Amino acid sequence: MASAVTTQHIASNMALLSYDHDPGSTSAVITSPDGGTTKRVVPLALYEWFGVAAMTSVSASSSGITKVEIVGCTDSTGANPTVVVDSGTVAADAVGDFVFVECQASQVKEVGDAAGLTLTHVAARLTCSNSGDEAVVTYLRLRPKFPQKDLTTNVIS
Secondary structure, rough: OOOOOOOOOOOOOEEEEEEEEOOOOOEEOOHHHHHHHOOOOOEEEOEEEEEEEEEEEEEOOOEEEEEEEEEEOOOOOOOOOOEEEEEEOOOEOOOOOEEEEEHHHHHHHHHOOOOOOOOOOEEEEEEEOOOEEEEEEEEEEEEEEEOHHHOOOOOOO
C-alpha cells in the first residue's frame, strides 16, 4: 500500500532546479527566461559539485544549442562571469537533445584565484545558433556540506 510518509535520501543530498531559457540572441547568455535580464545564478559555497544539463526545447534552426559553459560569478547577479568549464562546440539541434557539463567547487575557486576574483556563485551560459532557439536548463548542486530535508523540492508557480 502506498504511503504519504517517506524519508528523503536524494532530495536531502542534492539541490536540483530546472529553468526555462529563452536567450533571444545568438551570443552567449547566462540561463534566463527573458534574454539575460533575469539571470539564473546559484550559490555554490555549501556544495562540492555542480552540474548542468541543457536540453533543446525549441530549435528554430539546424544547430540549436552550440555551446554550454559553466561560469563562476562574484555575486548572485551574475557579475564577472568567468568560464570554468566549456563543452566545446556541440550541435544539440533536435528537440530533446541535451548537453551535460560538470565541475567541482575546487575548480571554481582555482579559476577565480587565477583571475583575481572570489567566485561565490555559478551558472550555465548557453550559446544558441538562432535567436529563436530555447532550452530547459537543469542545475544540480551535489555533495552538500550539510545534507538536510528539502534541498530539492517542488517548484510550482
